[in-house]
Amino acid sequence: MDEQGVKVKNPWHRPVVIFLAAVIIVGIIIMVAISVVQNKPLHQKYKYGIVLDAGSSHTSVFIYEWPAEKENNTGMVRQKHTCNVQGKGISSYSANPQGAGASLQECMEEAKQKIPAHRHPETPVYLGATAGMRLLRMENEEASDKVLDSVAHSLKSYPFSYQGARIISGQEEGAFGWITVNYLSKNLRKPTGTLGALDLGGASTQITFVPQQNIESYDNSIDFRLYGNDYHLYTHSFLCYGKDQALKLSMGKKLESTLKADETDPIELRDPCFHPGYNFTRTVPNVFNTPCMKEMKLANETFFHVGLGNWSQCQQSIRKVFNTINCPYSRCSFNGVFQPSVYGDFGAFSAFFFVMDFLNLTSDTLATTKQKLAAYCSTPWKKIVENHPNIKEKYLSEYCFSATYILTLLEDGYKFTSNNWKDIRFIKKIGDSDAGWTLGYMLNLTNMIPAEAPDTPLMPYGGYVTFMFLFSLLILVLLLLVYFYFRRSTRTGQKDII
Numbered sequence: 173m174d175e176q177g178v179k180v181k182n183p184w185h186r187p188v189v190i191f192l193a194a195v196i197i198v199g200i201i202i203m204v205a206i207s208v209v210q211n212k213p214l215h216q217k218y219k220y221g222i223v224l225d226a227g228s229s230h231t232s233v234f235i236y237e238w239p240a241e242k243e244n245n246t247g248m249v250r251q252k253h254t255c256n257v258q259g260k261g262i263s264s265y266s267a268n269p270q271g272a273g274a275s276l277q278e279c280m281e282e283a284k285q286k287i288p289a290h291r292h293p294e295t296p297v298y299l300g301a302t303a304g305m306r307l308l309r310m311e312n313e314e315a316s317d318k319v320l321d322s323v324a325h326s327l328k329s330y331p332f333s334y335q336g337a338r339i340i341s342g343q344e345e346g347a348f349g350w351i352t353v354n355y356l357s358k359n360l361r362k363p364t365g366t367l368g369a370l371d372l373g374g375a376s377t378q379i380t381f382v383p384q385q386n387i388e389s390y391d392n393s394i395d396f397r398l399y400g401n402d403y404h405l406y407t408h409s410f411l412c413y414g415k416d417q418a419l420k421l422s423m424g425k426k427l428e429s430t431l432k433a434d435e436t437d438p439i440e441l442r443d444p445c446f447h448p449g450y451n452f453t454r455t456v457p458n459v460f461n462t463p464c465m466k467e468m469k470l471a472n473e474t475f476f477h478v479g480l481g482n483w484s485q486c487q488q489s490i491r492k493v494f495n496t497i498n499c500p501y502s503r504c505s506f507n508g509v510f511q512p513s514v515y516g517d518f519g520a521f522s523a524f525f526f527v528m529d530f531l532n533l534t535s536d537t538l539a540t541t542k543q544k545l546a547a548y549c550s551t552p553w554k555k556i557v558e559n560h561p562n563i564k565e566k567y568l569s570e571y572c573f574s575a576t577y578i579l580t581l582l583e584d585g586y587k588f589t590s591n592n593w594k595d596i597r598f599i600k601k602i603g604d605s606d607a608g609w610t611l612g613y614m615l616n617l618t619n620m621i622p623a624e625a626p627d628t629p630l631m632p633y634g635g636y637v638t639f640m641f642l643f644s645l646l647i648l649v650l651l652l653l654v655y656f657y658f659r660r661s662t663r664t665g666q667k668d669i670i
């Protein structure tokens with residue numbers, strides 16, 4: 173056959189094919205480029221941070237983790253692990269400061285196991301102490317310094333990057349709790365409203381929210397710029413109004429009036445906030461051993477604490493610990509503290525949650541909550557113990573008082589009403605992470621919440637998926653077109669040969 177005479181048509185020489193091929197190549201390049209920008213880095217590296225919450229009643233160790241490349245995006249940090257330190261809070265070690273540092277050992281060893289060893293040297297560790305240590309510092313500054321030295325010494329002995337152990341202020345505690353709940357519920361980069369934060373501890377309680385009214389007192393105002401938005405927050409921390417200190421305040425007042433009325437021995441404190449049939453012997457100094465009250469000199473060292481189980485009388489007695497007479501501002505919560513009207517939704521956590529969750533009171537109206545609580549408080553102590561054999565007796569005996577205190581604080585103190593009661597959400601966690609001040613504290617100290625909004629991905633994830641799908645479909649259609657075109661040209665070529 174004379175090959176010279178045969179003219180085989182090469183389909184690659186046709187302009188249509190060249191055009192289609194070019195479109196396909198450009199398409200593939202665009203797709204690869206977009207997916208690289210969108211998904212970088214392809215292999216996530218995690219970073220870690222440790223915060224110790226040295227509360228008045230106990231210490232918890234929180235380990236956080238986040239993808240290294242996305243640390244400035246909201247909601248990327250999650251709680252990887254928590255460990256509860258055995259025993260009481262660090263402020264209880266005032267007579268034996270060494271014990272405070274030693275108490276952290278088990279949980280810190282656990283942290284070493286949970287965090288990959290090659291990350292240890294760059295993992296920051298912070299300890300923040302709250303109201304228990306604020307009270308100890310008021311009482312005995314030398315003792316509180318020794319306790320802090322002891323925990324600092326202990327934390328420095330681990331392979332992490334020690335960043336400090338200090339007593340945080342009430343404002344910090346309130347503000348970082350607010351940052352935590354809003355970071356976790358991803359409110360910070362949306363134009364929608366923020367979530368107020370209500371934190372009830374053993375020794376202090378905090379309220380923090382974005383008010384609608386002007387803040388009249390400088391001490392209660394905090395300004396933030398986060399992700400390009402300005403926030404003007406109201407915050408207040410009431411020292412001595414955590415539920416354990418409030419119980420002491422309330423019992424102290426009752427003891428005083430009992431003694432005024434009757435100086436007989438033995439003293440019997442008839443307490444409407446404890447269940448009928450409850451009868452424990454307590455010591456007087458155990459009630460007054462706090463800088464929250466003036467010490468009371470008593471000949472009788474012990475008294476009988478006798479339960480009456482009467483909710484409304486209990487509320488009457490709790491109201492006496494709130495001073496609502498003096499207010500130097502246009503409006504106050506109590507004790508002469510300025511507070512604008514509560515506004516928006518609130519997350520109520522820590523003991524607000526523990527108590528209301530135990531009593532199944534997290535989703536009722538205010539009226540039903542009161543009814544149920546009245547029935548609970550009047551239940552005989554014997555029955556309560558029978559129904560809850562596995563709950564610590566100290567907690568169990570105090571739920572009636574604690575819940576009545578919570579209702580009184582929220583209604584008479586902060587001025588929540590039956591209308592906005594539903595705006596309070598009793599929460600423990602948001603997603604995987606506990607609501608509390610620790611996450612906000614770490615985000616702030618590691619500069620993980622920038623003042624200005626960081627770069628956003630090229631397009632939202634949904635848009636990205638749709639785009640990639642349609643583009644792939646287009647390329648498939650083009651490929652098919654090229655294929656059929658080739659087949660036709662080859663056939664015509666073959667005909668030409670024949």
Ligand SMILES: Nc1ncnc2c1ncn2[C@@H]1O[C@H](COP(=O)(O)OP(=O)(O)O)[C@@H](O)[C@H]1O
Pocket residue numbers: 226227228229230261302303304372373374375376377414415416522523526527530567
């Ligand atoms: N399961 C529970 N039931 C009732 N109360 C609880 C429970 N767990 C913790 N608490 C209480 O929650 C409070 C936590 O306060 P804490 O953070 O230690 O103090 P503060 O924040 O004032 O320094 C304490 O009063 C503690 O007794």
Ligand SMILES: [Ca+2]
Pocket residue numbers: 227228302372373374522
């Ligand atoms: Ca706390």
